[in-house]
Amino acid sequence: MTSTLDHPTLVAPTSVSSTALRVTFQGVGRSFDGREVLRDVDLEVTPGEVVAILGPSGCGKSTLLRSVSGLDQPSAGRVLIDGTAVNGLDTRCAVAFQEPRLLPWQSVARNVSLGLPRGTDRASGSARVAELLELVELDAHRDLRPREISGGMAQRTSLARALARRPGVLLLDEPFGALDALTRLKMQDLLLDIHGAYPTTVLLVTHDVDEALQLADRIVVLGRPDDATAATVTQLLTVQGARPRIRNDEALGRMRSSLLASLGVDAHRH
Amino acid sequence: MSTDSSLDTREATPTSTSGSRIPGSALGRIGLGALVPLLVLALWQSATSLGWVTSAQLPSPASVYSAAVDLIERGELATHIGISTQRVLVGFAIGAVLGLGFGALVGLSRLADALLGPTIGAFRAVPSLAWVPLLILWMKIGEDSKITLIAIGAFFPVFTTVYLALRHVDKNLIEAGRAFGLKGIKLLTTIQLPAVVPAIFSGLRLALAQAWLFLVAAELIASSMGLGFLLTDSQNNGRIDRLILAIILLAVIGKATDALVGLAERWAVKRWA
Ligand SMILES: Nc1ncnc2c1ncn2[C@@H]1O[C@H](COP(=O)(O)OP(=O)(O)O)[C@@H](O)[C@H]1O
Numbered sequence: 001m002t003s004t005l006d007h008p009t010l011v012a013p014t015s016v017s018s019t020a021l022r023v024t025f026q027g028v029g030r031s032f033d034g035r036e037v038l039r040d041v042d043l044e045v046t047p048g049e050v051v052a053i054l055g056p057s058g059c060g061k062s063t064l065l066r067s068v069s070g071l072d073q074p075s076a077g078r079v080l081i082d083g084t085a086v087n088g089l090d091t092r093c094a095v096a097f098q099e100p101r102l103l104p105w106q107s108v109a110r111n112v113s114l115g116l117p118r119g120t121d122r123a124s125g126s127a128r129v130a131e132l133l134e135l136v137e138l139d140a141h142r143d144l145r146p147r148e149i150s151g152g153m154a155q156r157t158s159l160a161r162a163l164a165r166r167p168g169v170l171l172l173d174e175p176f177g178a179l180d181a182l183t184r185l186k187m188q189d190l191l192l193d194i195h196g197a198y199p200t201t202v203l204l205v206t207h208d209v210d211e212a213l214q215l216a217d218r219i220v221v222l223g224r225p226d227d228a229t230a231a232t233v234t235q236l237l238t239v240q241g242a243r244p245r246i247r248n249d250e251a252l253g254r255m256r257s258s259l260l261a262s263l264g265v266d267a268h269r270h
Numbered sequence: 271m272s273t274d275s276s277l278d279t280r281e282a283t284p285t286s287t288s289g290s291r292i293p294g295s296a297l298g299r300i301g302l303g304a305l306v307p308l309l310v311l312a313l314w315q316s317a318t319s320l321g322w323v324t325s326a327q328l329p330s331p332a333s334v335y336s337a338a339v340d341l342i343e344r345g346e347l348a349t350h351i352g353i354s355t356q357r358v359l360v361g362f363a364i365g366a367v368l369g370l371g372f373g374a375l376v377g378l379s380r381l382a383d384a385l386l387g388p389t390i391g392a393f394r395a396v397p398s399l400a401w402v403p404l405l406i407l408w409m410k411i412g413e414d415s416k417i418t419l420i421a422i423g424a425f426f427p428v429f430t431t432v433y434l435a436l437r438h439v440d441k442n443l444i445e446a447g448r449a450f451g452l453k454g455i456k457l458l459t460t461i462q463l464p465a466v467v468p469a470i471f472s473g474l475r476l477a478l479a480q481a482w483l484f485l486v487a488a489e490l491i492a493s494s495m496g497l498g499f500l501l502t503d504s505q506n507n508g509r510i511d512r513l514i515l516a517i518i519l520l521a522v523i524g525k526a527t528d529a530l531v532g533l534a535e536r537w538a539v540k541r542w543a
Pocket residue numbers: 032037055056057058059060061062063064
């Protein structure tokens with residue numbers, strides 16, 4: 001499998017109907033029990049764009065992402081998808097979490113089919129699942145249970161499940177955060193392949209600066225401005241260059257230092 | 271597949287997790303399990319034939335066996351066993367179904383929990399045998415009072431395990447289900463119920479043991495048939511051979527029904543956990 005992941009043979013999607021959707025944050029704020037976590041987040045994500053969200057742990061990255069999927073409601077402002085406000089659970093989105101969150105009692109294939117939109121007929125549903133399993137290179141493992149596969153395979157299953165609903169917006173909350181370094185690099189390549197095959201809008205939360213630089217069109221840094229309690233957008237960078245990018249490119253290096261500095265890390269030590 | 275060489279090989283099957291394996295698989299296990307009962311039988315035989323105890327204290331295995339043959343020939347043993355098993359199964363079924371229903375209701379609905387939780391908790395605090403006099407007063411000494419008592423005994427283990435298991439279903443899994451558009455009944459049948467299937471089976475197993483316990487209690491106190499009746503009746507008539515026979519039968523039948531539920535439990539854990 002290593003070799004095929006290195007040189008991916010892409011499956012041409014037979015029936016892509018997903019259209020990438022625009023996501024707009026308008027003055028989004030969120031407080032929990034009077035404690036303000038996020039405030040005044042304004043951001044426009046264009047259709048098909050990959051935007052990475054960076055920020056220290058606990059600054060509200062997941063909360064921001066949950067406001068797009070409708071798993072959480074902002075206490076101020078609103079989020080629009082394709083011009084309409086998110087109100088309750090939004091089926092135009094699909095989520096992959098940091099943990100795979102697969103049903104332990106179902107096979108890999110059945111877990112993927114959980115992501116199919118309601119009302120998908122059986123034949124097109126199983127064709128879709130087969131196609132996705134091939135894309136994430138799990139077709140040989142379709143009948144295994146989650147406990148029988150590795151962490152990387154489980155995370156690929158979770159990605160395939162998210163793609164099953166042909167989301168207009170793909171929300172990834174530190175999807176590779178728990179994987180070992182090598183697997184993580186392979187998963188990043190896979191994500192680029194997926195985005196090539198299904199060019200949807202991607203919001204990717206990560207705490208890995210290099211991952212953001214490798215994958216994103218733009219990078220949003222969430223942080224708390226001096227002596228503020230709530231986090232907001234403190235930096236918005238556009239990353240130049242077609243992907244896959246040379247990992248030790250000089251321009252990327254400068255961006256990397258600046259990002260690390262804004263996250264409060266001394267870049268010369270890393 | 272080098273990235274996946276860290277393949278998670280933890281398996282759920284009990285045989286592979288227990289460190290040292292018992293030789294000879296299933297047959298070997300049965301053989302080993304029978305070892306201690308056979309030793310006890312041998313000890314019992316020697317105790318009676320070597321005169322360590324008098325036959326008034328402990329009759330020999332052979333006389334217990336002939337007591338069994340005698341009861342079989344009179345057709346009484348089948349009646350005792352039949353009626354006891356029937357009571358256990360009916361009471362267990364009623365208690366288990368009610369336990370499942372109430373456990374699911376109280377475990378899933380905050381409102382039902384607030385409304386019923388304290389009351390059910392108070393009922394559980396009553397030692398179940400305290401119901402006996404009341405049940406007999408209300409329902410006389412018929413089948414109803416016994417089956418009700420057994421159902422009460424079977425209800426609580428099922429109720430408690432289902433309720434607690436539903437409360438502890440992985441919040442992350444439920445959130446993932448919601449994120450993929452599941453809600454209400456669909457969420458229940460796709461995630462919450464499957465997640466508690468193993469717990470349901472262990473609850474059923476406990477409930478079955480309780481059902482046998484309460485059967486004996488009910489039959490000891492008031493009945494004219496059944497294994498519990500055989501116990502009291504033999505005690506009153508000084509028939510210690512029959513008394514021991516009844517105990518052995520309770521052990522064997524109880525163990526057999528437990529093994530059946532145990533099989534179902536193992537299947538459920540393999541399928542659902
Ligand atoms: N449901 C909730 N109730 C109360 N506080 C919450 C809740 N969800 C998140 N928070 C708080 O909001 C802050 C941001 O959380 P989160 O968005 O998970 O951060 P991140 O993903 O950036 O690590 C944290 O301080 C967390 O404790």
